Amino acid sequence: MFYHNIMPFLFIITHLVSSQSAPLAPALYVFGDSLLDNGNNNMLPTLAKANYHPYSIKFSAHVPLGRFKDGRTIADFIAEFLGLPYPPPYVHLFGSNWIIQSDTTLSSNLFRASLITGYNYASAACGILPETGSLYVRNTPRDYIILGKCISMDEQIEMFEGTIKSQLAPIYNDHGQLYQYLSKSIFLIITGNNDYIQNYLNPLILPSKQYDPDQFAQLLVDTFSLQIKRLYELGARKIILSDIGPLGCTPFFTRSLRRMLNNSEICECDENVNLIVSKFNDRLATMLQNLTASLIDSHFILQRSYHRSYDLIKHPAKYAYAISASRHLGELPVGVATDIKVGPYHSNGTTKAPMNGCVGVTSVKFNACEDMGPPHKSKAEFPVSIPGEKRN
Template sequence: MKVILFFLYASLYLNCIEGAVTLPQNASVQAVIAFGDSLMDQGNNNHIKTIFKANFHPYGMDFTNGNPTGRFSNGKTLADFFAKGFGVKEYLPAYLDPLIQHKDLLTGVSFASGGAGYDPLTSKLSNVMSLSSQLEMFKQYIQKLKGNIGQEAAMNRITNSVFLVSAGTNDFLVNYFTFPMRRLQYDVPAYGNKLVKLASNFLQEIHKLGARRIVVFSTSAIGCIPIERTLAGGAQRICVDKYNKAAQFFNSMLKLELQVLASNLPQTRIAFSDFYKPLMNIIENPQQYGLEVTNRGCCGTGELETSYLCNKRMTRTCHNDSNFFFWDSLHPTEKGCDIFVNLVLPDMMKKLF
């Protein structure tokens, strides 16, 4: 079975590298629009008062001109690779970037905020933009489009966009398993169901505003993220089983809810994109993907450093970040993002078109 999986994943990865994954004939993606957390934050947190930032070195060291844009990576993020994968553009900009151009708005932006979650309390704890705040910015964005190209053209562009939604990880790691408030109110299944309802409400809201092709990412194997291995994985830094089980429960409920939504929302495609299983496969079989290290990040020790703890004055980076899946103790490297997008994009295309 492992041999079969190896050749399956290797085939998908090589096909994507060679450009074999393309949009189906007669399909058109005019823009990519992202919501959620730090996996999709292209620099929005630069412009709000929060400690969750990445607009300093060594973040961005492999980006264009070594520029720390606020992306939580050494280079490009998942959002960038998806924008390219859908044939839209090389880089997805942050909506709050003061230098954003009219042409950037036409082809999509990210409203995501590092530290955000489905639960409003999660964003409040991190002092970042909640999904409801991101939704308000999306409404502003639509009005700007209408002002620039007219109402009909603007709504046609929204209808022919792909929407990316990434949230849930912070709800468990920053909120539920760190602070007592939600644990006193809910057990894990009850909290997972609460998050699923909040996710469903958010998706229905963007649907009302014109979203018709939506990708919703599952929560990853949160117990295997380097910082959680360090904080809760014991002396051997093993994956934290209870965290992974919480993620698996949430993901299974989310997948079912998305199936219901897709059947009830007219002319809408909703793709559930599994982050959990591909990440576990990468972590357990790094050599299959040209990686060497998957249990810690490249920045500093890679076991705790993220955001302001990952800075050039206090930490050094690994010799070769292309050997690492994780850049800091939470977020993927550019290569890690590339590998993940190549793995999930073929299935995503089938579900959306």
């Protein structure tokens, strides 16, 4: 079964949750990128971390646990709707410095980690293709950052397979019980953004330049199809996905367009980038229809994020925004990170010897920017392309 929108699904869930206390699904398993990462990257040797302020300033106790936004992610909302605890970051199993050390109790209360209610495998900067996520170009090809390690989609699926073998199989030693558990669980996947931001549209990633936009979109869809089939083979039956938003309207590309036109007054979406991204989105819907026909008892829900986000940008008043959102898709208050200093990073936020060889951000300066929210509420620009809690 294939649905083109998640809203009817969430409406049904909300109605059911209000009438019963038992969870509507046994578990929620999360895969993807920074739109869903809730702490996995904090344990990796990478600069793509979100364990410092002002991240999560709308989240419980305002503690930056690793979400790349101001508050809850889509996965958090779905977990709440299902009546499940927030799926803990899977890499958290291998260490404790994924959060600020003084807030261990808070973290435990937030996640209430249970290996039978799901995990979050999402990793910021990564994508569908294994080579995505190593470099981030800030302004020009000469101004770039080597990000470090992230967990690709293939690796995330391998982690899930490991979860089945090492943790779930001993509990559900009967194959039929394990099948029932997995078939009733919800699988959430949001990925593909970085395959454009950190790969195809990154001038330093040369291998992808052998493809024209249609060919690259087809490469992504073909690879993604195999990954979804692998999840299906492992037991996934109910899968929620999202297409890619209008990346041409994010700060990186609006600023690039402004520089290219040499006009500081211009703040418009790069529609060429949006056209390139839409080629993947169009193929994604067709791919899911084909998978529905070939994979017995599969259920897919595709959230059309592109059209909703683009409409918000072009018609902000419809969504109670004070001014046009064409400057960016984010809503993180405080300001724009404009001067990031990189060095050895300690999990308590100080510049000390790195833990597990990790490096990270030691200080960030912020500049205030124009109001992006309802009147009288200060908003500011999110660094790249990540929507805040209000938009989720």
